[in-house]
Structure formats: structure tokens, C-alpha cells
Amino acid sequence: xxxxxxxxxxxxxxxxxxxxxxxxxxxxxxxxxxxxxxxxxxxxxxxxxxxxxxxxxxxxxxxxxxxxxxxxxxxxxxxxxxxxxxxxxxxxxxxxxxxxxxxxxxxxxxxxxxxxxxxxxxxxxxxxxxxxxxxxxxxxxxxxxxxxxxxxxxxxxxxxxxxxxxxxxxxxxxxxxxxxxxxxxxxxxxxxxxxxxxxxxxxxxxxxxxxxxxxxxxxxxxxxxxxxxxxxxxxxxxxxxxxxxxxxxxxxxxxxxxxxxxxxxxxxxxxxxxxxxxxxxxxxxxxxxxxxxxxxxxxxxxxxxxxxxxxxxxxxxxxxxxxxxxxxxxxxxxxxxxxxxxxxxxxxxxxxxxxxxxxxxxxxxxxxxxxxxxxxxxxxxxxxxxxxxxxxxxxxxxxxxxxxxxxxxxxxxxxxxxxxxxxxxxxxxxxxxxxxxxxxxxxxxxxxxx
Numbered sequence: 001x002x003x004x005x006x007x008x009x010x011x012x013x014x015x016x017x018x019x020x021x022x023x024x025x026x027x028x029x030x031x032x033x034x035x036x037x038x039x040x041x042x043x044x045x046x047x048x049x050x051x052x053x054x055x056x057x058x059x060x061x062x063x064x065x066x067x068x069x070x071x072x073x074x075x076x077x078x079x080x081x082x083x084x085x086x087x088x089x090x091x092x093x094x095x096x097x098x099x100x101x102x103x104x105x106x107x108x109x110x111x112x113x114x115x116x117x118x119x120x121x122x123x124x125x126x127x128x129x130x131x132x133x134x135x136x137x138x139x140x141x142x143x144x145x146x147x148x149x150x151x152x153x154x155x156x157x158x159x160x161x162x163x164x165x166x167x168x169x170x171x172x173x174x175x176x177x178x179x180x181x182x183x184x185x186x187x188x189x190x191x192x193x194x195x196x197x198x199x200x201x202x203x204x205x206x207x208x209x210x211x212x213x214x215x216x217x218x219x220x221x222x223x224x225x226x227x228x229x230x231x232x233x234x235x236x237x238x239x240x241x242x243x244x245x246x247x248x249x250x251x252x253x254x255x256x257x258x259x260x261x262x263x264x265x266x267x268x269x270x271x272x273x274x275x276x277x278x279x280x281x282x283x284x285x286x287x288x289x290x291x292x293x294x295x296x297x298x299x300x301x302x303x304x305x306x307x308x309x310x311x312x313x314x315x316x317x318x319x320x321x322x323x324x325x326x327x328x329x330x331x332x333x334x335x336x337x338x339x340x341x342x343x344x345x346x347x348x349x350x351x352x353x354x355x356x357x358x359x360x361x362x363x364x365x366x367x368x369x370x371x372x373x374x375x376x377x378x379x380x381x382x383x384x385x386x387x388x389x390x391x392x393x394x395x396x397x398x399x400x401x402x403x404x405x406x407x408x409x410x411x412x413x414x415x416x417x418x419x420x421x422x423x424x425x426x427x428x429x430x431x432x433x434x435x436x437x438x439x440x441x442x443x444x445x446x447x448x449x450x
């Protein structure tokens with residue numbers, strides 16, 4: 001076992017959280033910046049129709065990310081606990097299974113999406129004027145689906161062995177390259193929205209290659225030695241079961257995007273869809289660093305739970321909740337005080353500026369509750385408690401948000417779409433709090449029941 005994995009069970013929790021969370025935080029921050037910069041160049045180089053097209057394409061991107069998260073987080077949870085228990089052979093076996101699951105599933109998804117691309121774009125809520133923009137973007141993006149899913153899944157695997165720096169550098173390399181290529185392709189070469197897609201594809205391919213080089217270098221606790229095509233269905237089932245809540249959560253994000261686009265199309269039209277595109281990018285940027293804290297927590301929780309060091313697990317969770325909640329409050333304050341300034345970064349269009357500022361302000365009204373929700377879901381995944389994590393992942397996106405999106409616009413019109421988000425956050429937070437309170441003491445009294 002490499003030194004970075006041993007330290008998960010030996011170093012002080014505070015210093016471990018700092019060492020693992022800060023690189024993850026930086027990586028997620030840079031990725032958030034990439035999303036912002038990407039949208040800025042599309043907004044200024046293509047226009048509001050281009051931004052609206054990104055919103056239409058978002059469900060497909062979410063599905064790719066959902067698959068990567070399912071295999072990556074599911075595999076990472078088992079690997080962390082296997083390393084904690086000293087079972088190197090099982091850790092390597094899980095790692096090999098994740099690679100095959102990622103490659104096969106991403107290629108199948110790309111093929112099916114290509115075949116049904118036109119009807120899918122229409123189903124996602126595209127108006128006729130947006131349709132071709134979304135198609136141009138997705139046709140190119142799908143060519144690199146295997147790079148995106150491989151990179152995201154393997155980043156989770158790298159974090160599971162305690163090497164947060166490599167995971168951070170992967171995200172930084174991809175994001176910075178994307179930010180450099182975007183203006184060159186969109187404006188310099190006048191490729192429009194296709195330029196944005198090409199920049200994304202190349203950046204993701206480079207990130208995937210960087211990770212592959214790391215695993216081949218011998219610096220990882222995991223090895224490709226003995227790698228061959230073999231699907232262990234039982235082991236794959238365990239990976240999927242643990243990672244499935246992440247798949248549901250992100251897939252639910254795709255379903256929510258479709259529902260939002262449809263309701264916006266009905267109650268606001270193309271400009272409302274563009275406003276959602278801007279608001280969604282800002283909200284994602286504000287929330288993304290919180291995922292860095294959770295990603296730093298998960299290998300610590302998994303490793304120490306596997307080695308039965310339960311007090312270390314509890315301390316890591318407490319620190320994560322405090323840090324994530326503090327970030328959530330900061331995000332809330334910034335958005336509520338400076339919505340116009342945030343949206344003005346993307347566009348000078350007065351209508352988009354007005355609608356986008358109002359949208360992001362309302363969507364993040366319950367932002368202080370989001371950090372706790374994210375940590376709560378990440379905790380139960382790290383513990384391998386798939387059922388509880390599954391319930392948490394369904395709560396905000398499906399059980400709370402979708403019904404609210406369908407009901408509230410009938411009374412409040414366009415505002416009903418925006419207010420569905422904070423109300424769903426409050427509902428999901430309440431359920432997470434109840435679950436945590438009911439199971440928290442189990443870590444002291446009967447850890448196997450948590």
C-alpha cells in the first residue's frame with residue numbers, strides 16, 4: 001500500500017481534511033470557472049441562442065457525468081474500504097472493473113444518443129430556433145464521451161487512495177486548456193458553438209490521458225497489472241449499487257433540466273431558457289466547491305470505517321458539515337447581494353440581464369441548506385449504505401422538485417419555475433436532517449447498523 005493511502009488512517013483528521021479537501025476544492029473551483037468562461041464565450045460569440053442551446057444540451061452531459069459518477073464513486077467507496085482493511089487484491093480488482101464499466105457504457109450511450117439525437121433535442125424542450133445550435137454542440141461532444149466519463153470516474157478512484165493532488169491537477173489541466181481553446185475556436189476560427197464543443201472534447205481527452213499516465217507510472221496504490229477483459233457481475237453489481245444514488249441524483253438533474261426547459265418554453269420562451277442557462281451556471285459555480293469538501297471527506301470516511309476507526313469517521317463528518325455550510329452561506333450572501341453583477345459577466349443584453357439576475361436570486365434562496373445535503377449524501381455513499389444514499393439523492397431532484405415544477409407555474413407563471421428550487425431545497429434538507437439524527441448515534445453504539 002502506498003504512503004498516501006496509509007496516511008488516511010494515521011494523520012490527524014483536521015490535517016487530512018485540509019490535505020484532501022483543498023486540492024479537491026481548487027479543482028472544483030477551476031472546473032466551475034471553466035463552466036463560467038465557456039458560457040461567457042458562447043454568450044458573447046454566439047449570442048443568447050447559444051446559451052439557450054447549452055441548456056438544452058445539459059441533460060445529455062448530465063447523463064454522461066451520472067454514469068461516470070456511478071462507477072467512479074461506487075468503485076472508490078469499495079476501494080477505500082478495501083485499502084483500509086489491507087485487501088490490495090480486491091482494491092485492484094474493483095479498479096479494473098470500473099475501467100471496463102466506464103468504457104462500455106459510454107460508448108453505448110454515445111451510439112444510442114447519436115441515432116436518436118433529433119427527437120431527443122425536441123424532447124429536451126428546444127424551440128425550433130435553438131434546435132440546430134444544440135445539435136451542432138452535441139454531435140461533437142458525443143465523440144468524446146468516453147474521455148469525459150473515464151476522466152471523471154478515474155478522478156474518484158484517485159481520491160479513494162488519498163491522492164487528491166493528482167485529481168486536482170487533472171481538473172485544472174482540462175479546465176485551463178478548455179478556457180484557452182474556447183476563444184480560439186469560437187471567435188478566432190469562427191466555429192461558433194461547435195468551437196465550444198471541440199474545445200471541451202480536446203480538454204477531456206488530455207485529462208483522460210494524464211490520468212492514464214499516472215496509473216501507468218507506478219505512483220498509484222492501484223495497478224493495471226493483470227488487467228484483462230473480464231466482467232465480474234457480482235462485483236460490478238456492488239459498484240453500481242453503491243454508486244447508483246449518484247447516478248440517480250445526476251440523472252434526476254437531467255430530468256429536472258428537461259422539465260425546467262419545457263416549463264420555461266411554455267411560460268417564458270427562448271429568453272427564459274437562456275436566463276436559466278446563465279442562472280444554472282452561476283448556481284453550479286457557487287455550489288461546486290462544496291463537492292470538493294465532500295470528495296475530501298469520502299476517502300477518509302471509507303478508509304477509517306473499513307479499519308473500524310469510528311471516532312475518526314465522526315470527526316471527519318463534523319468538519320465537513322461545518323465547512324460545507326459555511327460555503328453555502330457565503331454563496332447565498334454573494335448571490336443575493338450582487339445578482340446583476342454576476343449576470344453582467346455573461347451578457348450585455350438587457351432582457352437577459354434582468355431575467356438572469358432574478359432567476360439566480362430566487363433559485364438560490366435556500367442555498368444555506370445545500371452544503372449539509374451534499375455532505376449527507378456523500379457520507380452514506382462512503383459508508384457503502386446504498387439504500388439511504390439512494391433516498392437522499394431522490395429527495396431534492398425527483399420527489400420535491402419535479403412536482404413543484406409542474407404545479408407552481410400554474411399559479412405563479414414563470415416565477416413558479418424559479419421558486420420550485422428553494423422550496424425543494426428546504427424539503428430535502430429536512431429529510432436529510434431527520435436521517436442524520438436517527439442514524440448518527442449508531443456510529444457509537446452499533447456501527448454495522450449505520
